Amino acid sequence: MRKILAATLLTGAAVASPALAQDVNPTFTGPRVEAILGYDHTGAGSSVDNDNGRDDQSIDGLLYGVGAGYDVNLGSAVVGVEGEYTDSTSKSGRSDPTDQFGFGRVKQGRDLYIGARAGILASPNTLVYVKGGYTNTKLDVLAGNTNVETDTNFKLDGWRIGAGVERAINANTFAKLEYRYSKYEDAHIDFANGTTTDEFGIDTDRHQIVASLGWRF
Template sequence: MKTILLATAFILAPAGVACPADINETLPVASAYDWSGLYAGVHFGYVAGKSNLFIAGSGPGGTDLNSALDPDGFIGGIHVGFNQEMANRFVLGAEADITYNDVDGLTAIPGGTGTLLKSEIKWSGSARLRAGYAFDRTLPYTTAGVAAAKYELTGITGTPSGDILLHDETHVGWTVGAGVEHAFTDKWIARVEYRYSDFGNKELSAGVGLGTVATDVDLKTHDIRAGLSYKF
């Protein structure tokens, strides 16, 4: 009888008792985060601008006027984009943003005329491509594309004649940058990003009696931004 019971137990054991390997196979395996999809969010940051105003023959003693303008300040805006994660963990995407700027500067015109130049970046925006490599929920990336900014220059005279609007134009150029994103939930993604933008140069939009005198004003910016996105 004992022999029969032992033989029966031996036969039934593989069907009723799980070995460690079987237990490991049945445990759920956490899947990697998928970056593919549409997202939108908000961002804010700080901008340091570099600009130079050139007017031929308008400096002291008839020399050329070269006035450095360095507007800086804070920004806030929105962005929307789309990512596609490849099988090799590379992530490609496109993004657009629009930003309200509280970025300005005040500079004295050389030569002791008493006139001040106020420079203001009213808004800026861009349309860019992005490329990165996913480390599960963390995504370092680079970005580059087209950028635009509304730039104004005003002469503050301090006289009854009032201020003089020298420049009020939309500059179009390019931008390049890098950043890192982290998905701290399946839907919410935080980011920090650096961007350099070159908006090119333009002639002054108001002649203010300068006639055919050569004029030129350029604009470049360094941005540090932080943001929060929601993935749909």
């Protein structure tokens, strides 16, 4: 009887050990979703020179949105793909209805991003990473010296790079702190009557510092 009981306990321990190990170490791999909140700054790029004395104009506000991605843990390194949908409270001030970094009075609209990231595990629970990809955003034109949005907007195409730190809270939840820089170099205008201009060159920079809280499946 003792031998049977000992064998049963050993068999149970052997089955439980891999299961426990799996519970401890599934971080930084698989699909994930997250909520995003942070600081947003959009302004004239470094090569802008329109001789109007306002080349440093910009808009600042609160960035918010959601993201999703899929990561693969390679052991000491992690690679993955990701996408985001964000919006922002940034908009031109009503005190100066004149030219604002080349777009007039505008409000920052929705932003779409798709890209990839790669990082190294600084510790079993901490990932340090870099990222990059494509971004497309809108600048909604405001009506005169008001906060009323019109049906005319600028569509901006560009690229984004960034870096951040992700910390696994447990096997399923994580928190991130990230800086990203976006450069927009092409744009077109969608008018209220449905017509669209041809693409034209621009030089617009965007800086963001964001925090995220997410869930990994």
